[in-house]
Amino acid sequence: xxxxxxxxxxxxxxxxxxxxxxxxxxxxxxxxxxxxxxxxxxxxxxxxxxxxxxxxxxxxxxxxxxxxxxxxxxxxxxxxxxxxxxxxxxxxxxxxxxxxxxxxxxxxxxxxxxxxxxxxxxxxxxxxxxxxxxxxxxxxxxxxxxxxxxxxx
Numbered sequence: 001x002x003x004x005x006x007x008x009x010x011x012x013x014x015x016x017x018x019x020x021x022x023x024x025x026x027x028x029x030x031x032x033x034x035x036x037x038x039x040x041x042x043x044x045x046x047x048x049x050x051x052x053x054x055x056x057x058x059x060x061x062x063x064x065x066x067x068x069x070x071x072x073x074x075x076x077x078x079x080x081x082x083x084x085x086x087x088x089x090x091x092x093x094x095x096x097x098x099x100x101x102x103x104x105x106x107x108x109x110x111x112x113x114x115x116x117x118x119x120x121x122x123x124x125x126x127x128x129x130x131x132x133x134x135x136x137x138x139x140x141x142x143x144x145x146x147x148x149x150x151x152x153x
Contacts, residue, residue: 005087011118014147016080019043022125022140027069029137036131039124041067046120047079050113053098054086063101086110
């Protein structure tokens with residue numbers, strides 16, 4: 001059975017793979033609704049912001065900063081690697097003080113932050129899929145179970 005850090009590492013790897021597949025898929029399509037690009041950038045930007053909060057660094061990026069899909073791929077990889085480093089070097093129960101984008105002060109554990117991130121990604125990828133379908137494109141398969149399925153021979 002996996003422990004907390006191992007589970008989070010596995011979810012981090014899953015998230016990187018799915019975000020990469022979404023970005024690559026979006027690069028193939030002719031997207032009409034700019035909200036799709038905005039949401040994809042927001043997912044990756046938010047990951048960066050939370051990592052900076054964990055490391056007690058000033059935010060270097062806004063949550064809705066415009067970035068091209070080409071720019072998002074390496075940032076997605078960088079965020080994934082930084083998350084692995086957090087999992088290796090920090091205690092999940094460590095409390096992090098931060099100020100949100102509205103200037104409000106909060107405190108959460110690293111574990112709570114990482115779980116939030118995973119839910120945040122899933123939520124917005126669902127929105128992206130809904131917008132893709134509305135444009136007549138296929139939705140991406142992003143369910144965690146597909147990442148873990150092993151076919152029975």
